Amino acid sequence: LNDETSVNVCSGAALENNDQAAAAKLAKERLEAIDNASLTIGVTGESGCGKSSFVNALRGLKNSDEGAAPTGPVETTMEPIEYPHPDHPNVKIWDLPGIGTPNFKADQYLEKVEFEKYDFFLIISNTRFKENDAKLAHEIQKMNKKFYFIRSKIDQDIQNEKRDKKVFNERETLSLIRNNCVEGLKQLEIKSPKVFLVSSSDLHLYDFEALGQTLESELPEHTRDALLLALPNISLEAINKKKQVLKSRIKLYVLGSAAGAMSPIPGTSVVVDIALMVKFVKECQKSLSLSDTSLMRLSEATGVSMEELKKEIKSPLTGVKITAELMDAAAAKEEVKQLLFKMADALSNSADRKSRSLFYLKPHYGTFMVESRSPACFHGDTVVGLSQN
């Protein structure tokens, strides 16, 4: 089930039977499944091709940042190392040693790096298509695992061509590089090889965005959304995708926040813990680089100062510490009440009109008190979910 359908099932079937507690339980289970979705990516290729630099870029870090995978002009990564995403630790990126190095000979490479544990591989190559690239692609395919081929350090190729050619055409250069990789892979009988040209120091240029789109279309829903939220905020499109994923979760959080707290007797008060609400807003903040730490990382990775970034960002969540008290205060604002009322209304509309339900909430020492009220009473209270009416 995707988020939309599972909410409809929750708020439809369960609410039609006037069983809000069951609806809330379903939503909570769905949220737990989202939390538990994890993705393990293996970044592989020859020594020095730029694997560790790409791992850092994927995690929104510069090579010089604290916690970044070590990089360098000589062989650096000697054993497989796991790098969880700093804001989304369920996305695990493994920086693998170079294939063909003395400790990781080509013929035993995949066994040694324990290939089974990766959901898919990113094969990195920084030169013309070579024997080890072919070996890796062939072996990964034999193991029934997926891979995407990344031609790295494109900025260097562009620079070299500019220096060496009288007439330089960037598009032709890029197409030449891409074709070389595609042809190399086709010779391995890989039908429609996926090749992406990337520069880890300038992710917004070339094919990084296209890599994100391909992964989005090919990954299963759970892991796809986990990855989408973790990808660096390098374009408006990336941010809008995140917005869609987060938006689709709002209804689940609204319903799920009431799990286990629904009153079995219609018309009596129940209490809803707002910890889940705080968790969701924090998730939005991290995914959109709005917390101070993620904003600082974005500033370092892009070279745009914190001040400039803050000037451009319109979100009221920018740099704010999200606490239960803050959520209480926010929920008391008139415009938030209106918004929450609309949400409650939209949710209850998905149930049978006859059993149409509204829950009314008011802040209560870090939790929300939920009470059944008639809609006429709503103006004095904070509305968050659904309730019997």
Ligand SMILES: Nc1nc2c(ncn2[C@@H]2O[C@H](COP(=O)(O)OP(=O)(O)OP(=O)(O)O)[C@@H](O)[C@H]2O)c(=O)[nH]1
């Ligand atoms: N110009 C440019 N340099 C890059 C890029 N990616 C990596 N490099 C440089 O290439 C060198 C090797 O990069 P690493 O990321 O350490 O390569 P690696 O594949 O992890 O190397 P090993 O761990 O030794 O196998 C470093 O000096 C990086 O700064 C890139 O996209 N553009």
Ligand SMILES: [Mg+2]
């Ligand atoms: Mg390395």
